Amino acid sequence: MPPPTVRLSNVTKTFGAHTAVRNLDLEVPQGSLYGFIGPNGSGKTTTIRMILHILAPDEGTVEVLGERGIRAANDRIGYLPEERGLYKKMSVRRLLLYYASLKGMGRAEALGEIDRWLERLELGEWRDKKVESLSKGMSQKIQFISTVLSRPELIILDEPFSGLDPVNLEVMRRAILDLRSDGSTVIFSTHDMTVAEQICDHVFMIYRGDKVLDGTLEDVQARYGQDTVRVRTDGGAAVLEGLPHVEQVLDLGRYQELRLTGSPQELLMALTQRTRVRHFEETRPTLHDIFIRIAGPEAAEKEVVA
């Protein structure tokens, strides 16, 4: 089995009195598409910055691509931060050439890659235009190209889809999956758990600096997934109060999701005695549901606000 691309061992990082990451152990397998999820301010970006050696941990060790040295592996990492900008007055090609030079790429090699990526993301006609003339979606694609241009072994994408229209989102999603297929390891950070669920094969959830979830998506959902049913009844959410073996009710409007402590069959029987049941389905919980179970409904509200 190949060594993990990223290995964090007992890592802690504090800022003054605030502990951003506490005793974190994490291994990101080679070739995986790993989702870092959690609400804003939970410690995702701090973890990423430690992986990039932008920040040093107060305790513990960070090993990336087999290197522990400061920034030793940075030329092999592509990073797309959440808050990102571009030099507006530069032409697209000059800008990408500059970023490639910072990653140690030669000019000829970089020019070839730039042209290939611009064509692939349908930006070939814009290569000599100034960045300020690009639309927001185009700018995001340029930022993505600057991240992957040097064919990094590890790609870290922080909220790569935010603000993208569905067409561009699909283009980017395909590109990310292709990069993973080509052998790159992708860390995908987002607070949008639906997106993470669609694209990631592994998930790592951090909340208030603590790791609360880590594993393959299937394992995580299986761990939390045997006890949830989705129902639609004529009585709506009001008739669900006081049902036996129901630990929690999540009202989704047309549907309600119920977390059970007993058998779904017993619930169905109790429910049919109260109202007409239109829909009854055993489901696997979404990452959002799992997050609420772990962090509580207050955290979910905060997440929505954020």
Added chain:
Amino acid sequence: MNKVLAIARAEYTQAVRSKAFLIGILAMPILMGAGIAFQIVMEDRVDLSERRCAVFDASGQLWPALEAAAERRNAEEIWELDDNGERSQTRPEFVLERFVPSDGKRADVVLSERVRAGELQGFVLLDATVLDEEPGERPFAYHTNEPTFTELPNWLGRAVNDEVQQRRLQEADVAPEIYSRLSRRVPLSTWGLLKEREDGTVEEAEEENDLRTFAVPFGGLMLLFLIVMTAAPQLMNQVLEEKMQRIAEVLVSAVSPFQLMLGKLLGSVCISLTLAAIYLGGVFWATHHYGVSDLVPASTYPWFIGLMVFALLMYGSLFSALGSACSELRDAQSLMMPAMIVLMVPMFALSAIIESPNGSIAVGLTYFPTATPMVLLLRVLAPPGPPAWEYIAGPLMCLATTGVLLWASSKIFRIGILAQGQTPSFRTLLGWIVSR
């Protein structure tokens, strides 16, 4: 190092390709040239309107002589013949009127009102004791509400004193011609030093001129000051802009904050070197073209370049650190103020240093860390130049200060470039410097 050079190259090419750079290069000589041309033009543009002045002669003896002197001046001294042989007025006419008090009011009060009303430029009070050997407290006074116009009181001073002197000479029975001959002053000229060559011949001294003594050191310092003032705040703005536009985080994922800061500094130094090469090249050409190359000796050019590089590294690192610590331009400008005051220290002491280039103020300021490049340049340009040991101690001081500032700035930059929110206090910045 390749990444530092890549950043420096990008900074340089981006700057020199911009229109702003070209405009900046042209703007300084154009503005300076326009300023000089304006002064030359304005020198010949004199306000020729008549200036009236009242004279209250309490001694009763000086008025006739003053009146005659004014008539003589207005008839002879304020005219020039132009190329066509026609007379044209070059200075304003002074019209004196004798004031005789009539209604018992104080003469100075009445005349002050007339000055305020715009009837007079000013008035003169000549005390009754003006001709005495021991005159009163204020024997000769000129009153005005426009003290900046000095031509009239200067002329009045000369006219009254000439007359008083004449009378004293008459009393002492000394002929004016004899007095003139006896009091003739011996002209003083200022020269440099002579030097005996190895073959026994003597290298003669050269006469000092104000251009070499004052204008060259002043001009050199101003050029250095302008270059640093252009480059350092610009660097601060760039760093702040990259931080505000969230470009910085992309960059520090590829290079370390120190590499980023150093690359930007080197880029800025290269831009300034280009500027300096253009301006100094212009000075070199002009001084050789007009045969005055000894005004700016060749040895001073490398000193200018070397000290400019030190100044840029010092102030550039400091200003880029301040830019990295802020999240808004307004905050950066407030933090910049103390740094600007430090930058201006040599300007405050400019005249004291030129007057005594090896005096205690000049030597003391040379070793005030952040002032070293500018003060040392001033002293190198102002004759006789600093003693030999200072040509070594000065650069060493620059080197030490640059090292300390680069180290401290890189510590601030490292944290500041990714920090968001409230602008840190100076205490917090100090905390960043000493943090591990």
